[in-house]
Amino acid sequence: MEELSTDILVIGSGLAGLLSALKAERAGLRVLLVGKFAIGMGTNTSLANGVFTAANSRFSEEAHLRATLESGRGLNQVNLVKVFIEKAPDAIKELRDYGVPLLGRDTGFTVDRPKGSSQLPGVLLIRPLIERLRDSSIKLLPGLVIFDLVIEEGEVRGAFGFFRDGKPCLIQSRAVILSAGGAGAIYRRNDNQRSILGDGYALALRAGLSLFDLEFVQFSPFVLGEPRLSSFLLYPPYPKDFRLFNEKGEDLLEKLNPRGDSSRAILTQWDRLSVVLYDACQDGDVFFDLTQVPEGAWEDYPLNFLKKSKFPFRDRPFLVSPAAHFFMGGVELDEKAATSLPGLFAAGEVAWGIHGANRLGGNALAECAVFGAIGGQSAAEYARQKERTQGPFRPFSENVIKKWDRKVRSYLRKRRGTFDQPRDILKELKNLAWRCTGPVREEGSLKEGLDRLASIRRRIEEVYPATLGDLFKRRDLENGALLLKAILEGSLLRRESRGTFFRKDFPDQDDQNWLKNTCYHIEKGELRITHTEKTQISKSLSAPGLQRVAK
Ligand SMILES: Cc1cc2nc3c(=O)[nH]c(=O)nc-3n(C[C@H](O)[C@H](O)[C@H](O)COP(=O)(O)OP(=O)(O)OC[C@H]3O[C@@H](n4cnc5c(N)ncnc54)[C@H](O)[C@@H]3O)c2cc1C
Incomplete structure (x- = not known):
């Protein structure tokens, strides 16, 4: 078994993981960054449409707060939302300092695409961050799949996993940042990367943490449903000349907003449309028709992205369906991105609290930017404190190694x-x-x-x-x-x-x-579910540090 040691282990190399790693390394610590596949790739971040919601000269912090809470329908963790809103503009500045090209827009920022470029904004977002990694001392371990967190004496001490070639690996670490993303790909219809299967949630549940509100999943209405093509999201904005109809030829957009600007109506009624289309798909196929879109519109993103495909998107209507997009639920955190397990921090889609019952568009990337940086900073402070109190690294004891050797045998049995x-x-x-x-x-x-x-x-x-x-x-x-x-x-x-x-x-x-959050945890090997009233949660979070609120 390969044995490694580091100050900070970051699990996941999407936006949250990359930013946590860069932040912790800037604080002068040894950082190890792992991902299931190539670093930065195979992530939902690389598929993202590049929209960040954050206060700017045209959009106030109050407006951002109101919109986030309205979307969340009373289930957001207000203390976390406040930190998020307040820190989002600085997080955007930090991203720009790393070289990410961001342009101001009405309610925040968007990845700036060179004119005519058909590159996905997520790729343009990730690329400068990967360049930064190359100039850093961060050690990268692509293709390492984490199977378990290592917990000794009530705190996290690292993680265990297998490389893609089957070699087991035990990593000792003073602090761990969990940024393993969401779980959209557990659904047959989804627009996520294939590997985003909820590993982060499972790692946390098995480590004894409480997760919240996993029943809240966001769906996107228009995901490609053609059998031989991968199921990617048809990115907004939508041209005004597109049509959506069922097998009988009935116009489905009529149900949504017969008169107004259909693209805008779609964005504001995204969730209602997913429900309408899910029902429509039970009765037969649903088609998206771009054949009436004028030639010139195909030169601009996002249509120029479709134009690159061999599939004749311009010439005939094609199948679409709603699909799983984003998980609002996840691991409980405090304002410093600390979980209730000492030494374990979390950031990004794996975390719970900002979005409540529904996520405001653009808040996921902004959340990764804010809590990625907070997580990296907090984990660095935690690791420094450990070093001061416990001195230099001591390797895992013989007993710990033997325990993990047994575990390897059980996985391979x-x-x-x-x-x-x-x-x-x-x-x-x-x-x-x-x-x-x-x-x-x-x-x-x-x-x-x-x-x-x-x-x-x-x-x-x-x-x-x-x-x-x-x-x-x-x-x-x-x-x-x-x-x-x-x-x-x-x-x-x-x-x-x-x-x-x-x-x-x-x-x-x-x-x-x-008006309750759903709390999920494992007790004696069984999944248990309880509910916490919102008032209970607010009270407990005002206490110093994060207390377990689940009863
Ligand atoms: C098509 C699409 C478009 C989107 N557009 C936007 C947008 O414009 N604006 C917005 O705000 N949000 C958008 N979102 C949502 C947003 O992109 C994601 O929520 C965000 O990128 C998640 O980032 P993350 O760092 O938490 O996780 P991810 O970027 O998904 O990265 C997860 C990482 O964890 C790793 N990992 C997982 N399990 C393991 C394991 N067991 N061992 C090791 N590594 C592991 C993966 O390999 C990966 O590196 C979009 C989502 C999709 C799918």
Whole structure:
């Protein structure tokens, strides 16, 4: 087993991870940055549309605060939102200092694209940060998949994982920053990178942390549904001449806003449209039609991005469907990005608190920028403090090494054997997630989902890791199944509709009974769910440090 040591370990190399790593290194610490694939790539950040919401000369902090809380429908963590709003303009400045090209826009900033460029804004955003990494002392470990956090004597001491070539790796670290992103790819229909399967949530749950509000998933209405093409988001803005219709030729945009500017209506009613389209897709295909768009419009982003494809987007209508986009729930943090596990910090989509029941567009990248920097700074302070009190690094004891050697053997042990390919089980899991916990949910299908998931979980137990690929697929399956169980159970218990969460059988928001956050944690190996009233949470967070609020 390869053994490594560092002051700060950063898990995940999207925007949150990159910024945490750069910040901690600037504080003079040894930093190790890992990602499932190439650093910066295979991340949702690299797919992003490059929109940051933050106060500027045209958009006040008060307006940003109001819009964020309105979107969150009473479920945001107000203390975190305030820090976020206040620090967002400085975080944007810091990004510019790193060389990220950002232009001011009405409610914030956007990645500046050279005229006519069809590069995705996310790639333009990540590239200068990767250049910075090259000039830094940060050690990069691409292709290392973290399987577990290492916890000794009540604090995090590092992490364990496997390289893609199957070599196990134990990393000792004074502090760890979890920035492993969200989980959109557990859904059959999603616009995320394939590897974004909720590992961060699973790592945190298994480490005994409480997660909140996992039932709140944001869906995007227009994701490419053509069978042989990858399912990417059709990026806004949408040209005014596009059409959306079903198999019968009925105009679906009529239902949304028959008169106004349809592109604007889509952005303001993004979630309603996802629900309408999800229902429409149950009855047949839905088509997006760009054939009436004038020739000149194809020279500009985002249409010039589509134009590069071999698929004849200009010549014929094509299939679209809504798809999972973003997770509002996640790991509980305080204003310093510290979790309730000493030494563990979190930032980015894996974290909970800013968005409440729905995320305001542009707040995800801004959150990564703000809490990535805070996480890096806080972890550096924590590691320095450890050094002062505990002195130089002591390697892991023999006992700890033996424990992880046993764990490696258990991961590689051949199971009883099954004829199921892990790939097929993952497909079933994703189908189930889409059918039962998509944009429209109801008691009957949620219960059915739990039954079917129980049988899928038994089959995962028996996956025979015949190849190296199966070792990773099995972990993907375990993580995905844990998360889906949480979403199914949490959705069954929330009997109302709020933000992105829509229960067909309880279509109204119910503040009387449901102004609550859902808390998920593992107790004696079982997933437990409790609820915390908003007043309880505010009180507990005003105490010094973050207390566990779940009862
Ligand atoms: C198509 C699309 C467009 C978007 N556009 C915008 C936008 O314009 N504005 C906006 O605000 N938001 C946007 N979002 C949302 C936003 O892009 C994401 O929320 C944000 O980029 C997440 O960043 P992150 O650093 O938290 O995670 P990611 O960028 O997803 O990175 C996660 C990292 O964790 C690593 N990882 C995961 N599990 C493990 C493991 N077990 N071991 C090791 N590494 C691991 C991954 O390999 C990856 O490096 C968009 C999202 C999508 C999908």
